[in-house]
Amino acid sequence: AQTVTQSQPEMSVQEAETVTLSCTYDTSESDYYLFWYKQPPSRQMILVIRQEAYKQQNATENRFSVNFQKAAKSFSLKISDSQLGDAAMYFCAYRSWAGNQFYFGTGTSLTVIP
């Protein structure tokens, strides 16, 4: 079974600075999807960014970008120009190319310091 590991339970960043959240995963598959989800306090989980494993180019969504290292099975999230609204729990997730099941990490709680 696939596993997703987020080794940083908590992270903090100064407002306007950059922070990188780490995620590693274990799989024997060659095609899959990777995602970062954000769960603000007492609010719904929303998708931040996704990456298809067959794409070499790292995904970018405004201030959010990923560093996808397929060989190393690493998928980190970089948040640039951090804002107070970025404070949330961030989950890394894996989905097989053909399967419908998502595997989530245990999450990283991000605090943004004004």
Add this chain to the structure above:
Amino acid sequence: KAGVTQTPRYLIKTRGQQVTLSCSPISGHRSVSWYQQTPGQGLQFLFEYFSETQRNKGNFPGRFSGRQFSNSRSEMNVSTLELGDSALYLCASSLSTDSLTYEQYFGPGTRLTVT
């Protein structure tokens, strides 16, 4: 378009009771997945339904069950509740399972407390 809705939002039950949680997916979405979220464990997959059929099941005991109706609404049931079942139960819907841009949309969750 309305998002994923879950009812009730909060629930308190006692050990041994059973509970039913409901999830209404985004209109047009046919796939509904359920997750259990607990501190330190992250999200653990319970099961996924597509067109009224359970397609995937996580590693949970048989006390956890679910179903999906023809309108794609889904329910999950937990029988003989245990203290360890206290958690946030999240429902997520997606358009289909064949899309290359597969994406799950989450509901606000149901906070279940077992006393």
